[in-house]
Amino acid sequence: MADIDLGRLVIRAFDIKSVSWGDEMKVTPQGEMIISKSMLPDLVSSMDTIEAVDIRLIQPDEHDQWTNTILDIIPISTKALGVVGEGITHTLTGVCAMITAVDTEGKQCHEFGSSEGNLKEKIIFDNPGTPSSTDVIISFDVTLKAGMGQERKGPYQAHLLCDRFLQVYREQMKNFDGKLCSARNEFHNISRPGKKRVVIIREVAGQGAMYDMQLFPHEPSGVEGGRSIIDMGNMPILVTPNEYRDGILHSMQ
Amino acid sequence: MGVGPSAKETSLHHFRDPLLDLISSDEDIDLLGIILFGSSDKYSEKILTSTRAAIWAQGMRADGAVIFCEGSGNNHVDFANACEQLSRRGVALAGLTVIGKNGQFVVTNDYMNDNIIDVCKSKGTVEPCIIGENNLSYDDCKKALSILKIKMNKNKS
Amino acid sequence: MGIGPSTKETSMHHFRDPLLDVVSADEDIDLLGIIIVGSPDGNADKLLVGTRAAIWAQGMRADGAIISADGWGNSHVDYANTCEQLGKRGIPVAGLAFHGKNGKFVVTNAYLDAIVDFCKNKDGIESNVLGENNMNVKDCRKALAMLKLKMRKSDAERGV
Numbered sequence: 001m002a003d004i005d006l007g008r009l010v011i012r013a014f015d016i017k018s019v020s021w022g023d024e025m026k027v028t029p030q031g032e033m034i035i036s037k038s039m040l041p042d043l044v045s046s047m048d049t050i051e052a053v054d055i056r057l058i059q060p061d062e063h064d065q066w067t068n069t070i071l072d073i074i075p076i077s078t079k080a081l082g083v084v085g086e087g088i089t090h091t092l093t094g095v096c097a098m099i100t101a102v103d104t105e106g107k108q109c110h111e112f113g114s115s116e117g118n119l120k121e122k123i124i125f126d127n128p129g130t131p132s133s134t135d136v137i138i139s140f141d142v143t144l145k146a147g148m149g150q151e152r153k154g155p156y157q158a159h160l161l162c163d164r165f166l167q168v169y170r171e172q173m174k175n176f177d178g179k180l181c182s183a184r185n186e187f188h189n190i191s192r193p194g195k196k197r198v199v200i201i202r203e204v205a206g207q208g209a210m211y212d213m214q215l216f217p218h219e220p221s222g223v224e225g226g227r228s229i230i231d232m233g234n235m236p237i238l239v240t241p242n243e244y245r246d247g248i249l250h251s252m253q
Numbered sequence: 254m255g256v257g258p259s260a261k262e263t264s265l266h267h268f269r270d271p272l273l274d275l276i277s278s279d280e281d282i283d284l285l286g287i288i289l290f291g292s293s294d295k296y297s298e299k300i301l302t303s304t305r306a307a308i309w310a311q312g313m314r315a316d317g318a319v320i321f322c323e324g325s326g327n328n329h330v331d332f333a334n335a336c337e338q339l340s341r342r343g344v345a346l347a348g349l350t351v352i353g354k355n356g357q358f359v360v361t362n363d364y365m366n367d368n369i370i371d372v373c374k375s376k377g378t379v380e381p382c383i384i385g386e387n388n389l390s391y392d393d394c395k396k397a398l399s400i401l402k403i404k405m406n407k408n409k410s
Numbered sequence: 411m412g413i414g415p416s417t418k419e420t421s422m423h424h425f426r427d428p429l430l431d432v433v434s435a436d437e438d439i440d441l442l443g444i445i446i447v448g449s450p451d452g453n454a455d456k457l458l459v460g461t462r463a464a465i466w467a468q469g470m471r472a473d474g475a476i477i478s479a480d481g482w483g484n485s486h487v488d489y490a491n492t493c494e495q496l497g498k499r500g501i502p503v504a505g506l507a508f509h510g511k512n513g514k515f516v517v518t519n520a521y522l523d524a525i526v527d528f529c530k531n532k533d534g535i536e537s538n539v540l541g542e543n544n545m546n547v548k549d550c551r552k553a554l555a556m557l558k559l560k561m562r563k564s565d566a567e568r569g570v
């Protein structure tokens with residue numbers, strides 16, 4: 001029998017050529033990104049487990065520097081049309097977000113082993129889950145209130161803070177002219193009747209603070225609107241290939 | 254809204270569920286399983302859970318689904334969305350729920366027409382508050398299954 | 411127990427997941443979907459959710475499953491149980507997990523005969539380096555090849 005197309009997802013990538021400091025938060029489809037810390041004080045005061053946050057821009061030749069333990073590496077994507085898993089997604093390449101966290105007592109926010117140290121020794125670059133060696137890393141260095149790194153709310157708010165910051169850029173990315181994208185990828189959920197029926201089962205974190213997984217966020221790889229697999233009793237949930245590759249999961253580990 | 258006494262399904266009802274009996278004993282049917290999802294009190298969750306149910310049915314490559322909704326009123330919001338999401342994914346559909354005179358659909362869409370069976374048995378316009386009166390019967394289930402078979406045949410051709 | 415930095419799968423990893431790439435691109439495979447299942451704290455919960463995943467897979471009439479875990483130690487309790495529950499239901503299963511030297515299975519059973527160890531650290535340890543002990547395309551191809559072999563064997567045994 002012929003293959004059946006169950007749905008289409010288009011991901012348009014916009015390559016970012018420069019990330020620099022400025023007075024406004026701005027990103028253009030031509031590849032210029034400007035970062036400002038202006039909204040950080042408001043974000044910090046809205047989160048009761050967070051003491052402070054700093055942003056660093058780590059250029060590709062600046063990996064030789066200290067980092068606190070790494071919570072996550074996040075692609076910056078948004079829905080231009082449709083919901084996660086279908087329609088059109090705009091994503092940035094050449095740049096990614098990183099969250100690190102430590103508490104006011106100096107305790108790293110980690111569960112089993114932590115990755116603080118010299119950044120160049122603490123990441124294997126160019127893996128699927130890590131930045132490319134040529135990426136600019138927007139590093140969110142979160143200082144949690146004492147002990148909050150070991151409570152679920154602490155790392156959750158660190159992720160949420162970063163997500164709300166990125167949302168400002170996402171709103172601009174939604175309006176990018178698709179014709180200006182540097183790469184366009186089209187993905188289809190294909191049913192192949194008569195072929196071997198296979199499922200992928202992914203056992204993910206579900207035990208606590210850094211050991212959690214957020215599903216169904218409003219934005220690809222986002223936090224807002226999502227819910228934790230712990231709160232859903234860790235029960236199995238099926239997602240389509242296109243939902244998965246669009247970013248319907250956000251690692252809270 | 255919600256479930257009144259006459260539409261309430263007791264644990265005993267689930268234990269002796271006529272819908273399951275009928276479908277699991279039909280030799281033309283490969284019953285993949287029963288998907289349970291809750292009817293939440295929040296609108297966004299209603300849409301989320303009923304959409305997830307449809308996505309899962311599609312992942313199961315289901316040819317058809319019989320969907321039953323306990324109660325009426327706001328529960329029909331999830332029900333209507335599940336009907337729409339399943340149909341849009343090419344899953345043939347028959348539905349069962351209490352409509353009667355006071356359970357008219359609060360929302361409706363293009364996927365809920367001749368394929369929905371009203372399991373209401375009471376004659377009046379109000380919830381009669383009698384346990385078991387408006388429960389689904391074996392006949393309701395037979396009707397739903399035959400509608401589903403017709404729909405599946407149509408989809409095939 | 412749990413996950414260290416080297417086995418952690420970032421949001422970026424899920425966005426560019428090699429396992430999904432490999433399996434969805436294979437024209438001999440009808441990929442039904444990805445079941446996400448949490449790894450809870452309590453043992454009873456571990457057995458419950460893993461068993462539910464296997465029951466779903468059976469309900470989906472899956473011919474085979476590839477299972478991955480992003481941690482080790484106590485996460486392998488769920489993992490081993492899920493493999494067993496799949497296997498007992500006649501669903502061939504291949505898997506990917508971190509073992510190395512310090513992540514050997516803490517429990518074992520008869521259905522763990524097709525597991526790819528994606529440890530990359532040469533000493534076989536949790537190195538605390540982000541991304542080091544993650545699965546790559548080669549690991550995923552290997553797991554899929556093992557699954558195909560198991561599915562073929564299972565067909566032969568059932569005379570299909």
